Amino acid sequence: MRIAIAGANGRMGRMLVEAVLESADLELVAALGISGSPEVGQDAGTFLGRDTGVKITDDLEALARAECLIDFTRPEGTLAHLQACVRLGVKCVIGTTGFDTAGKHAIQEASRHIAIVFAPNMSVGVNAVLKLLGMAARLLESGYDVEVFEAHHRNKVDAPSGTALAMGEAVASAWGKNLEDIADWARHGHTGVRQDGHIGFSVARGGDLVGDHTVYFCGTGERIEITHRAGSRATYAQGSLRAARYLARKEKGLFDMQDVLAI
Numbered sequence: 218m219r220i221a222i223a224g225a226n227g228r229m230g231r232m233l234v235e236a237v238l239e240s241a242d243l244e245l246v247a248a249l250g251i252s253g254s255p256e257v258g259q260d261a262g263t264f265l266g267r268d269t270g271v272k273i274t275d276d277l278e279a280l281a282r283a284e285c286l287i288d289f290t291r292p293e294g295t296l297a298h299l300q301a302c303v304r305l306g307v308k309c310v311i312g313t314t315g316f317d318t319a320g321k322h323a324i325q326e327a328s329r330h331i332a333i334v335f336a337p338n339m340s341v342g343v344n345a346v347l348k349l350l351g352m353a354a355r356l357l358e359s360g361y362d363v364e365v366f367e368a369h370h371r372n373k374v375d376a377p378s379g380t381a382l383a384m385g386e387a388v389a390s391a392w393g394k395n396l397e398d399i400a401d402w403a404r405h406g407h408t409g410v411r412q413d414g415h416i417g418f419s420v421a422r423g424g425d426l427v428g429d430h431t432v433y434f435c436g437t438g439e440r441i442e443i444t445h446r447a448g449s450r451a452t453y454a455q456g457s458l459r460a461a462r463y464l465a466r467k468e469k470g471l472f473d474m475q476d477v478l479a480i
């Protein structure tokens with residue numbers, strides 16, 4: 218399968234370039250960077266000391282060479298790339314987080330024309346946790362306060378993480394609620410007592426932390442903690458390649474990692 222990678226000089230982009238180069242069934246055919254970035258014009262494998270023959274380019278027409286784009290950039294970048302994918306008939310794996318409602322709607326709209334996997338976390342472990350959370354939330358609906366905590370590296374720009382939001386949504390949906398209606402996004406000063414049935418969020422940023430998520434179910438005299446810790450971005454890269462291979466069999470439609478993993 219012919220793969221393009223957007224944000225090829227980013228943290229995830231580099232993991233993906235390396236993972237594609239190491240896989241026997243995938244071929245790197247294009248690497249996108251943004252205009253003005255010092256890496257544009259360099260070989261996509263320069264950071265590995267390798268010559269791949271694929272130069273990082275800011276020309277979206279390079280996508281025409283690919284069957285599938287893997288995009289871990291920023292919402293505005295992903296949406297621009299997605300327009301080119303629709304025009305050129307290229308499938309898309311979207312790992313970018315931080316979309317607003319209009320952005321999510323644009324992805325849904327694009328999926329009427331091309332096949333897309335869109336997921337805030339590509340790791341198998343996190344997607345298994347999302348399933349476990351639905352079960353825990355149903356068992357612990359009454360008498361338990363749910364709190365979602367996430368911690369990431371100092372360069373992350375969106376909060377709470379897309380994964381933390383998906384975890385909150387998994388609990389809210391098991392309770393038959395909309396997350397927006399029951400989320401406590403932050404607390405500061407005289408907050409008053411905690412409201413029953415709400416989901417609290419808290420966020421830490423520091424150093425090079427890859428990504429930790431914990432959901433607490435706090436009851437009387439006990440608490441349950443469901444935690445996922447990522448030790449390396451390789452887990453996201455491998456999940457993304459799995460998503461691209463899944464799309465090889467799809468013409469159009471919007472899928473998530475639960476679809477890819479059939480869980």
Ligand SMILES: NC(=O)C1=CN([C@@H]2O[C@H](COP(=O)(O)OP(=O)(O)OC[C@H]3O[C@@H](n4cnc5c(N)ncnc54)[C@H](OP(=O)(O)O)[C@@H]3O)[C@@H](O)[C@H]2O)C=CC1
Nearest residue numbers: 224226227228229254289290294312313314337338339453
């Ligand atoms: N779904 C998942 O499993 C995961 C999702 N993510 C998400 O992926 C995204 C990227 O994360 P990460 O790799 O750490 O971020 P980085 O900042 O390391 O990389 C972002 C890349 O996108 C490029 N970029 C920035 N703005 C634009 C734009 N407007 N248009 C096109 N390209 C742009 C950057 O170029 P330059 O450096 O030149 O500015 C860089 O190459 C985030 O939203 C993050 O939350 C991250 C890990 C796992």
Ligand SMILES: O=C(O)C1=N[C@H](C(=O)O)C[C@H](O)C1
Nearest residue numbers: 314337338373378379380428
């Ligand atoms: O920015 C990151 O690093 C990560 N972002 C994703 C998110 O927002 O959930 C996934 C993972 O936690 C790493």
